[in-house]
Amino acid sequence: MIKTFLTLIIALLTTTIFxxxxxxxVVFENMTNKELTSGxxxxxxxxxxxxxxxxxxxxITLPEKGKYIFTFTSEDxxxxxxxxxxxxxxxxxxxxxxxxxxxxxSTMKVSSSSKNLDLKTTNEEIENLISKGSVNFILHGIDNTVPEDYLAFKDKYGISAIKENCVIDPLSYKNATMxxxxxxxxxxxKYGTEWLNDLQVKPFGIK
Known part of the structure; x- marks a missing residue:
């Protein structure tokens, strides 16, 4: 009887945990003629x-529903x-x-004149920088790829994103957030809050 009871408890605990x-x-879309052999x-x-x-x-198995960050690295x-x-x-x-x-x-190339904005930057100056392709959200990560929705976002708003090192020091974090x-x-x-719906991955400082 005790053995049966313990078995039931273990079964219930296991069910609860999982x-x-x-x-x-995870699925792959290979847009090239090259074969994936490592990554x-x-x-x-x-x-x-x-x-x-x-x-x-x-x-893959995830512990629970919610937000996760995934990446894939490959030299090729x-x-x-x-x-x-x-x-x-x-x-x-x-x-x-x-x-x-x-x-x-070539698609994601960012102008060398890309500029971090500060509190003194006016909307007129921002629009001028956008026309030059020099306004970008700042992201941090372990690779140099930028989430795909930023491609469409740049087509619509003229603003894309750049990736910086995944190691974030306090000054870099402050500058990126600002x-x-x-x-x-x-x-x-200019657009209300509708533009937020066009970014699945939000940059630092934006919810």
Whole structure:
């Protein structure tokens, strides 16, 4: 009797522990003629790394629904990692899009005159900088790829993003947050808050 009771308790505890887990699927979109033979998928939020040597889709387990940060690194490709802002049992597909390095670099190339905005920058100055392609949100990460929705965002608003080192010192964080908030204030003054819906991945300082 006691043994049966303990077995039931263990079963209930096991069910409770794993009840909130989510199974997600990682799929690849290879936009090149090159074959994927090596790379690494990383769940930055849980520090879980998976070595990959072919483009076949695979499944991962997440502890619960919510926000996660994923990336994929490869020496042979530039990579966009596309996934829902909040992972759930219904929204659980992570797409790894592989593109030629040359193509992405030319598409995402940021002007060398790209400028961090400060509190003295006026809306007129921002618009002038936008016309030159010199206004960018600042992101931080372990690679130099920029989330895909920033491509469409630049087409619509003239503002894209740049990636800086994943190691964030207090001064860099302060400057990035200020830059992003100034851009946010400019966009809100011109478009209201609708522009926020066009960015799945929000930069520092923007909710």
């Amino acid at each position: 009840a909130n887990e989510i199974e997600a699927t 690494q998928f990383i769940n930055i939020s849980t520090n879980h790394k998976i070595d990959v040597n072919n483009p076949e889709s695979f499944k 490709f530039n990579v966009y990692t596309i996934y829902p802002a909040k992972m759930s049992s219904n929204k659980n597909v992570i797409t790894v899009r592989l593109t030629n390095k040359l193509d992405v670099n 830059n992003n908030k100034i851009i946010s204030q400019y966009l809100t003054s």
